[in-house]
Amino acid sequence: MTSFRLHKAAALVVVIIALAIGSTAPVTARDSSSTSKHVAKRIALMTSQKAAMDMLTGMAAGRSTFDRSQARAARKQLIRSTGSIRKHFRKPHLDPRSNAQPLIWHAWKDFKARAGTAEAAAKDLNTGSLSGLRRTLPGLMQSCLSCHETYRSTPNSFTTH
Ligand code: HEC
Structure with missing residues (x-):
């Protein structure tokens, strides 16, 4: 993913969260400190992983037609994004x-x-x-969920909130 797309995704997440928070926390919603940007970026990273996973699980479950080149692109994206989890969480923001x-x-x-x-x-x-996809997708799904179980306060789904 290009940093431009990540940035756009991060901006979108901020907007969605600002809407969800509504008027209860206007200062936080408008906060543009580096901490908030950092958190928005790592949430955007996770959201992009969810999109790629949704596409693959849709194919695996037969909700959408299996498309090898789309599946390959999603795999590439997931390799890149999971590979950058460490970088996105290194600082304790x-x-x-x-x-x-x-x-x-x-x-x-x-x-x-x-x-x-x-x-x-x-x-x-x-x-x-x-x-092949059906055989190998559960392993990745399990690795997402098991990390969430320990390190995320809303552990048992990919849903945002
Ligand atoms: C090494 C740990 C780890 C792994 C692996 C991991 N996640 Fe996460 N994920 C987290 C943490 C921690 C958060 C909470 C981040 C935050 O709110 O600051 C999170 C948040 C999320 C969110 C919620 C974002 C939001 O809007 O609040 C989604 C969706 C998500 N992850 C999807 C995935 C998917 C899909 C995978 C597997 C491809 C995955 N994650 C793998 C640790 C992980």
Whole structure:
């Protein structure tokens, strides 16, 4: 993903969150400090992963037609994004819109290892055939969910809130 697209995605997330927060936290919603930008970027990273996963699970479940080149592009995107989780979380930024558990920065080695597991699972995705995708997608899905279970305060879904 280009930084331009990431930036646009981050801006969109900020807008959505600002709408969700409504008038209860106007100062936070308008905050443009580097901490908030940092948090918005890592949330945008996660949101982009969800989009790629949605596409692949749609194909695996037969809700959409299997398309090898789309699946391959989603795999590439997931390799890149899971590979940058560490970078996006290295600094212990927290703000009110974040669901990240502070434990991340007390268990940084474990967090990094789980990011590595997700990256390996993304690399292991087989996008050559529908059966290959069905076989390899659950491993990646599991790596997303298991990290959320420990390090995210709303653990059991990919849903945003
Ligand atoms: C190494 C840990 C880790 C892995 C692996 C991981 N995530 Fe996350 N994810 C998090 C954390 C922590 C948050 C909370 C971030 C925040 O709110 O600041 C999060 C948040 C999210 C969100 C919510 C974003 C929002 O709008 O608040 C989505 C969606 C998401 N992840 C999808 C995924 C998907 C899909 C995968 C697998 C491809 C994945 N994540 C893998 C740690 C992880």
